[in-house]
Each structure stands twice: as C-alpha cells, then as structure tokens.
Amino acid sequence: MRLWHQAIISKLPRQQLLGQHRECAALRGRGWGKPHATVNYVFDHNPYKLYQYHVLIMDEMVARGYQPDRAWYDPAYRGKTATPHAQVDPTEQTSPIYTEHDEAYLFDCLDNLREKGIELE
DSSP states (O other), X not given: OOOOOGGGGGGOOHHHHHHHHHHHHHHXXXXXXXXXXXTGGGGGSOXXXXXXXXXXXXXXXXXXXXXXXXXXXXXXXXXXXXXXXXXXXXXXXXXXXXXXXXXXXXXXXXXXXXXXXXXXX
C-alpha cells in the first residue's frame, strides 16, 4: 500500500480512505521500521510526521461520519500491543508533511487511482 498524496485525501473514495487509516495504524504500530517498498521513506522521518498524516486521514473520516478510535490522536500511541514512541518531535512540521509528496508523486497517485478505475475531479 502507499500513502496517498495529502492533496487528494478529501477526494479519496471510501475504500481508499479506510484502507489508508488501516495502513497508517499498521505503520505507526508494529509495522514501524519494517521495510515495505512503497512506504520506506516514512521511516526516514520522525514518527510525528506519520502521526500528522494520520490525523489528516482521521479528520476526513470524521467529516464523513466515521469514528476512528480516539487513541490514535495521541502522537505516541502505537496500538494496543506496541510500546509508545519515546521520540515524537512535534516541532518537525512541514507542508507537505512528506517532502517526497511532491507534484510528481501527486501525478503518480492519480495514475495509480486511474488504473483502479477511479477518476478524481
């Protein structure tokens, strides 16, 4: 799975949005640091960036009437079985959250969605 470009989060279909929540939860939890070709760049950054991204996903879920577990709004939370992050630095805020999410990455995400038969406006 990939992390969709943050510019299209509000336009993602239900399945992709909920899948993104599961992916963020897995990466924040026991998946932190485990290699995965499409998201390895996430581990080059402070875990707070993944938290920031996950908040965008959860806020969009809430806007659509879903109720993600409030525990995920704690930046150190890593799920019920993982030890909380000790080093979560909230001073590392950038826009976009991940510098890897540039214009080329946006077009890559849009192409990926088109291949799945999903056209975003």
